[in-house]
Amino acid sequence: MDVAPVGVTAPTTPGTLEHTVALAEAELAQAQIDLEHTRAQLDHLTRQQHGTLGPLYDRLDQLDLDIAGLRATLTGDPKDLKRLQELYGAVERMADPLTDPLTPAPPAVDPEYTSTLRFTEPEAPAEELSPAKVAQRIYRDLARRAHPDLVQDPVEKERRGAFIARVNDAYRRQDLYELQRLAEEWAVLSNSGPTDPGVRQMWLRQRVIWLKARTAEARVERETLLSSPIGHVLLEVGAAQVLDVLGARLWEQINVKELELNQLRQALIAPPTA
Numbered sequence: 001m002d003v004a005p006v007g008v009t010a011p012t013t014p015g016t017l018e019h020t021v022a023l024a025e026a027e028l029a030q031a032q033i034d035l036e037h038t039r040a041q042l043d044h045l046t047r048q049q050h051g052t053l054g055p056l057y058d059r060l061d062q063l064d065l066d067i068a069g070l071r072a073t074l075t076g077d078p079k080d081l082k083r084l085q086e087l088y089g090a091v092e093r094m095a096d097p098l099t100d101p102l103t104p105a106p107p108a109v110d111p112e113y114t115s116t117l118r119f120t121e122p123e124a125p126a127e128e129l130s131p132a133k134v135a136q137r138i139y140r141d142l143a144r145r146a147h148p149d150l151v152q153d154p155v156e157k158e159r160r161g162a163f164i165a166r167v168n169d170a171y172r173r174q175d176l177y178e179l180q181r182l183a184e185e186w187a188v189l190s191n192s193g194p195t196d197p198g199v200r201q202m203w204l205r206q207r208v209i210w211l212k213a214r215t216a217e218a219r220v221e222r223e224t225l226l227s228s229p230i231g232h233v234l235l236e237v238g239a240a241q242v243l244d245v246l247g248a249r250l251w252e253q254i255n256v257k258e259l260e261l262n263q264l265r266q267a268l269i270a271p272p273t274a
Helices: 017-075 078-095 131-146 154-172 176-189 197-226 229-237 239-269
Strands: none
Touching (some): 154 176, 197 229, 229 239
C-alpha cells in the first residue's frame, strides 16, 4: 500500500477507513486553526482593551474605592469596613508591578530561537536534565520538524503554523507537560503507519479515536476562551465592534456609580433628623 509523505494528502476512497482517517485529520487541523485564530483575536483585543479603555477601568476602580469609603464612614458596619480594606489592598497590589499578577516577568528565551529553522545539534544525553533543558530539547525538535516553511501545500502550511504557534506559546510559558503532549501529537500526525493490511486496519481505528479526542479537546478549549466576558462580546458583535461595545458598557457603569457616589455624599452632608 502506498503511503503519502507528511504534508501531502493521499487520495482516499469514500467509505473506507483510510477516508475516515483523512476526514478526521482535516477536522482536527481545522479545529486547531480555529482555536489559534480565536486565541490570537482575544490576545489582540485584550491588549487593545487595556490600552484604549484603561482610563475607564481606572475610573471605575476609583469610584468603587470612593463609594466604599463613604459607605464605611456612614454606616460603620464591619462588612463595609472590610470591603474598604479589600479595595485598598487591591489598589496597592496593582500599583506595585512586583506583585501585579497581570505583569509577570517575561521568561528568558534563547535568542537562537528567533529563527526556528536554525538549530544546533542537541547536547549529549545526561543522567539527569532539568525541566527547562527538557523543554528546550522538545521545543527545538518540534520547531525543526514541524515548521510550516518545510512544506508547500497552503493547507498544510496553515495547519503547521497553528501547531507551531502552540509550541511557541508552551515554550514561552515553560510548560513542559504541554510540550510533551505536543510532541506526542506530532508523532501521531506525522506517522504514516504500518503498510501491512492486517496491522494497518487496527492502527487506523486507533488513529481515528485519537484524532476525534484531540479535536474535541481543541473545540472545548476554544469554547472556554470564548466564555470570557470579552469572548462573549466577540461572539455577539464581531472583532471590529468589541471595543465600542465594551466602552459603552463601561460608561453605563461609570454613570451608575457616579450617581451612587453623589447620593452618598448628599447623605454624608445632610443634617441629622430630629
